[in-house]
Amino acid sequence: MAITSIGASNPLSLPGASSSGAAADGGDFGSSLAALLESVESTASDANAAVAAMTDGTGEVHTAMLALQKAETSMQLTVQVRNKLVQAYQDLMRMPI
Numbered sequence: 001m002a003i004t005s006i007g008a009s010n011p012l013s014l015p016g017a018s019s020s021g022a023a024a025d026g027g028d029f030g031s032s033l034a035a036l037l038e039s040v041e042s043t044a045s046d047a048n049a050a051v052a053a054m055t056d057g058t059g060e061v062h063t064a065m066l067a068l069q070k071a072e073t074s075m076q077l078t079v080q081v082r083n084k085l086v087q088a089y090q091d092l093m094r095m096p097i
Contacts, residue, residue: 040078047064050063
């Protein structure tokens with residue numbers, strides 16, 4: 001039984017990020033965060049377009065619901081990444097020198 005890589009099938013993986021990390025790509029942490037925010041923005045605009053198409057009768061309800069769920073999931077991921085970053089910053093600030 002073959003085991004596939006998680007990075008290959010992860011729908012929320014960052015665009016341009018490899019499974020070996022951002023350092024292998026030559027990218028930095030800031031560009032990874034920018035790519036994540038850009039991805040969230042694009043899924044939100046896709047969801048808005050799908051809802052607009054559904055309301056004017058040219059789109060399907062299930063397509064709009066899937067787009068909304070994808071946008072919500074990517075937003076939740078972004079909020080959790082932000083929470084972890086804030087927590088890490090606070091932990092660093094509490095460390096004695």
